Amino acid sequence: MLTTVLFYVFAIILVFSALKVVTSKNPISSVLFLVLAFVTSACLWLMLNVEFLALVLIVVYVGAVMVLFLFVVMMLDIDVETMRKGFWKHLPLAILLGIIVLVEMVLVILNKPMVITGSPEVVSNNISNANQLGWVLYTQYSYPVELASMILLLGLVAAVAITLRKTDKNAKYQDIRKQVSVKASDRFEMINMPAEVEVDNLEPQNKEEVK
Amino acid sequence: MNMNIIPALPEILMAAMIVLILLVDAFVGEDKKSINTGITLIALISVYIVQVLVYNPHTQLAFNNMFILDSLAQGMKLVTYIVSFIVVLYIKQYITDKKLQKGEFYAIFLFVILGIMVMISADNMLILYVGLELLSLALYALVALNRDNIKSTEAAMKFFILGALGSGLLLFGISFIYGATGGQLQLEEVIKYTYQSDVPNNALLVFGLVFVVAGLVFKLGLVPFHMWIPDVYEGSSLATTTIIGTVTKIAGVVFVIRFLINGLVLLSPQWSLMLALLGVLSLFIGNIVAIAQTNIKRMLGYSTIAHMGFVAFGLMTVSVDGISSTLFYTIIYVLTSLAGFGALTMLSRGSYECESIDDLKGLSKTHPIYAGIILLVMFSLAGIPPLAGFYAKFKILEALIAVGYIKLATYTVIMSFIGAFYYLRIVKVMYFDENTIDLRLADVNIVSRSVLMLNALTLLVLGIVPSGVMAFCLKLISG
Numbered sequence: 001m002l003t004t005v006l007f008y009v010f011a012i013i014l015v016f017s018a019l020k021v022v023t024s025k026n027p028i029s030s031v032l033f034l035v036l037a038f039v040t041s042a043c044l045w046l047m048l049n050v051e052f053l054a055l056v057l058i059v060v061y062v063g064a065v066m067v068l069f070l071f072v073v074m075m076l077d078i079d080v081e082t083m084r085k086g087f088w089k090h091l092p093l094a095i096l097l098g099i100i101v102l103v104e105m106v107l108v109i110l111n112k113p114m115v116i117t118g119s120p121e122v123v124s125n126n127i128s129n130a131n132q133l134g135w136v137l138y139t140q141y142s143y144p145v146e147l148a149s150m151i152l153l154l155g156l157v158a159a160v161a162i163t164l165r166k167t168d169k170n171a172k173y174q175d176i177r178k179q180v181s182v183k184a185s186d187r188f189e190m191i192n193m194p195a196e197v198e199v200d201n202l203e204p205q206n207k208e209e210v211k
Numbered sequence: 212m213n214m215n216i217i218p219a220l221p222e223i224l225m226a227a228m229i230v231l232i233l234l235v236d237a238f239v240g241e242d243k244k245s246i247n248t249g250i251t252l253i254a255l256i257s258v259y260i261v262q263v264l265v266y267n268p269h270t271q272l273a274f275n276n277m278f279i280l281d282s283l284a285q286g287m288k289l290v291t292y293i294v295s296f297i298v299v300l301y302i303k304q305y306i307t308d309k310k311l312q313k314g315e316f317y318a319i320f321l322f323v324i325l326g327i328m329v330m331i332s333a334d335n336m337l338i339l340y341v342g343l344e345l346l347s348l349a350l351y352a353l354v355a356l357n358r359d360n361i362k363s364t365e366a367a368m369k370f371f372i373l374g375a376l377g378s379g380l381l382l383f384g385i386s387f388i389y390g391a392t393g394g395q396l397q398l399e400e401v402i403k404y405t406y407q408s409d410v411p412n413n414a415l416l417v418f419g420l421v422f423v424v425a426g427l428v429f430k431l432g433l434v435p436f437h438m439w440i441p442d443v444y445e446g447s448s449l450a451t452t453t454i455i456g457t458v459t460k461i462a463g464v465v466f467v468i469r470f471l472i473n474g475l476v477l478l479s480p481q482w483s484l485m486l487a488l489l490g491v492l493s494l495f496i497g498n499i500v501a502i503a504q505t506n507i508k509r510m511l512g513y514s515t516i517a518h519m520g521f522v523a524f525g526l527m528t529v530s531v532d533g534i535s536s537t538l539f540y541t542i543i544y545v546l547t548s549l550a551g552f553g554a555l556t557m558l559s560r561g562s563y564e565c566e567s568i569d570d571l572k573g574l575s576k577t578h579p580i581y582a583g584i585i586l587l588v589m590f591s592l593a594g595i596p597p598l599a600g601f602y603a604k605f606k607i608l609e610a611l612i613a614v615g616y617i618k619l620a621t622y623t624v625i626m627s628f629i630g631a632f633y634y635l636r637i638v639k640v641m642y643f644d645e646n647t648i649d650l651r652l653a654d655v656n657i658v659s660r661s662v663l664m665l666n667a668l669t670l671l672v673l674g675i676v677p678s679g680v681m682a683f684c685l686k687l688i689s690g
Contacts, residue, residue, distance in 0.1 A: 105418075108414055108417075108418055109414055109418065111414065139275075140275050141275075141277075141337075142214075142274065142275075143219075143273075143274035143275070143277045143278060143338065144277070144337055144338060144341050147329060147338070147341045147342070147345060148341065150226060150229075150322070150325065150345060151341070151344060151345050151348060153229075153230075154319070154322045154345065154348055154349055154352070155348065157233060157315060157318055157319065157322075157352075158315075158319060158348070158349070158351075158352030158355075160315075161312055161315035161316075161319070161352065161356060162352065162355050162356065162358055
C-alpha cells in the first residue's frame with residue numbers, strides 16, 4: 001500500500017518536472033527541474049531495489065553532467081526570446097497532435113488485454129547490488145560493454161576532430177625544443193638608458209587612460 | 212556461458228586497426244598523412260581475409276550468444292568490406308583536396324564499418340541497438356567534420372537530433388517487447404515466445420512493434436521518417452555522402468531483416484501492412500519531389516527514399532524469394548550509387564564541389580568517359596534494361612506478384628516511370644546541353660579510375676548475367 005502511494009507521488013513529481021524542463025522560461029530553471037527529474041527517477045529505482053543504479057544516476061547525472069550543463073548554460077549568452085519564437089504559435093497544433101497520439105495509445109491498450117508472462121529474475125537480497133551488476137556486466141554482457149567502450153572512444157575522437165584547430169591563432173603550444181635551447185641573450189637585453197627622465201615627457205597621450 | 216571469440220575475430224581486428232590508425236596519425240608529420248589511407252586499405256583487406264578464414268558452414272555463436280555468424284552475416288560483411296574498399300579508393304583524393312583531416316576521417320570511417328559489422332551479426336536487441344548507435348554517432352561526426360561549411364554543420368545538427376529521436380522510438384518499442392515477452396532480448400527467444408503465445412491478442416507486443424518499425428524505417432529513411440535524408444545528403448561533403456549513400460544502406464537492410472524476420476517474424480501480418488503503407492508513401496514522395504531538385508546530391512537523396520520503398524516492398528512479402536530479392540536489390544543499389552558518387556567525387560577538383568545539375572552540362576564533350584559512367588548509373592537507377600537496376604526491380608515485382616500483391620506491383624511500375632524522368636534529365640543535360648563550365652578532373656590515380664570504370668561495367672554485366680549474385684543472395688537467406 002505504502003509503496004503504491006509512494007510510486008504515484010514520485011511519478012507525479014517526475015512527470016511534472018519533466019514538463020517544466022520543456023516549458024519553463026528560464027534555461028537555468030529548466031536544468032534545475034531536470035535535476036529534480038533525475039533525483040525522482042532515482043527514488044523510483046530505489047523502490048525497485050536497484051540501489052547501485054539509483055546512486056550512479058545521482059552521482060553521475062546530477063553530480064557531474066547536470067553541473068556541467070548548468071555551467072554551460074550560464075557561460076553561454078542564450079537569447080531566450082529568439083529561442084522561444086513561435087512557441088505559442090505552434091502550441092495548439094502540438095497539443096492537438098499530442099492528444100491524438102495519447103488517445104490512440106490509450107485506445108490500443110484498453111481494447112486488448114496486455115499479457116505479461118513471467119518477469120525477469122527477482123534480485124536476490126543476499127548479494128550486494130553492485131556485486132551482482134559487476135558480475136553480469138563482465139560475464140554475460142561483456143560484449144556490449146566492450147562495444148560501449150568503442151562508442152566512448154569514438155566520442156572522444158569525434159569531439160577532438162570537430163573542435164581542435166591547429167591553425168587557430170589563439171592556440172598556445174609548448175615547443176619543448178625551443179624551450180630547452182633558449183639562451184639568456186634571447187630573453188634578456190641590456191639597453192642604455194638615461195638615469196633621469198624629465199617629468200614633462202610623461203604627459204598622458206590619451207585622456208581616457210587618465211580617467 | 213559461451214565465450215567463444217573466434218567468430219568475432221574480424222570485429223576485434225577492426226577495433227585494433229582503429230586504435231592503430233589513431234596512434235599512427237598522432238605521430239606522423241603533416242606531409243606523411245597519406246599513410247592513413249594505406250592503413251585503412253590494409254585494415255579492410257586483412258579483415259576480409261580473417262572473415263574468410265573464420266567461416267564455417269554452420270552458424271557460429273559467440274559472446275554468450277549475443278553474436279551470430281550465419282551465412283547472412285558472413286556474406287553481407289564480405290560485401291561491406293568490398294564496398295568500403297572501393298569507397299576509400301574513390302574518396303581519398305577528394306579528402307586530400309578538401310583538407311578534411313585525414314587521420315580522423317579514416318578512423319571515424321572505420322568506426323562506421325565496425326558499427327555495421329556489429330549490426331550485421333547481432334543476435335540480440337541490445338547489440339543491435341549498440342551497433343546502431345556506434346554507426347550513427349560515427350556518421351554524425353563524419354557529417355560535422357566539414358566544420359567550416361555552414362550547410363554541413365546544419366545537416367549534422369538535424370541528423371543528430373532526428374537520429375536521436377529515431378533511436379528513442381526504437382528503444383521505446385524494444386522496451387515494450389522486452390516487457391511483453393517476459394524479459395527477452397535474444398532474438399530467437401522472442402521467436403520462441405511468440406510461437407507459444409496468442410500473438411495478435413497481445414496488445415503489448417503489437418504496441419511495441421509499432422515503435423520498433425518506426426525506429427527501423429527512420430534509419431532506412433522511409434516516408435514519413437525521411438526528413439533528414441535530403442538535408443544530410445546535400446549538406447555533407449561528397450565523401451561523407453558517398454559513405455552514407457552506400458555502405459550504410461547494407462547495414463540498414465540487414466538490421467531490418469534481423470529485427471523483423473529473425474525476431475518478430477510471427478508478427479508479420481502486422482508489420483508487412485505497415486511496411487506496405489510506408490513503401491507506397493516513399494515511392495510517391497521520393498519520385499515526385501526528386502523532379503524539382505537542382506542539386507544532384509539532394510536529388511539522389513530523394514531517389515534513395517524511393518529505392519528504400521522498393522526494399523520495404525521486398526521485405527513485406529515475407530517469402531524467401533522476396534527477402535533474397537531485397538538483398539539483391541540492396542547490393543545492386545549500393546554498387547550503382549557507388550559508381551555515381553565516385554564519378555561526382557572525381558569531377559570535384561581542388562576546393563570545387565560538383566553538385567549542381569548545371570555543372571554536368573555538356574559533360575559528354577569534355578569528359579566522355581565520366582558522362583558514360585553517369586549515364587550507366589542513371590539508367591540503372593531508373594531501371595532500364597539491360598542494366599542491373601532493371602533486373603533488381605524485376606525481381607522485387609516478381610516476388611510481389613508471387614504473393615498476390617498485383618495492385619501494389621502496378622503502382623510500383625507507374626512510380627518507376629515517373630522516377631525515370633529525373634534520371635533521364637541528367638542524361639539529357641550531359642549529352643544535349645551546351646558546355647558552360649570548365650569542369651576539371653581531380654588528380655585521381657589510375658587504379659581508382661579503372662576501378663570506377665569496372666564498377667560501372669559491373670552494372671551492365673550484372674544486368675545481363677545476374678544469376679550468380681542472385682544465387683549468392685538466395686544462399687544467404689536459405690542458409
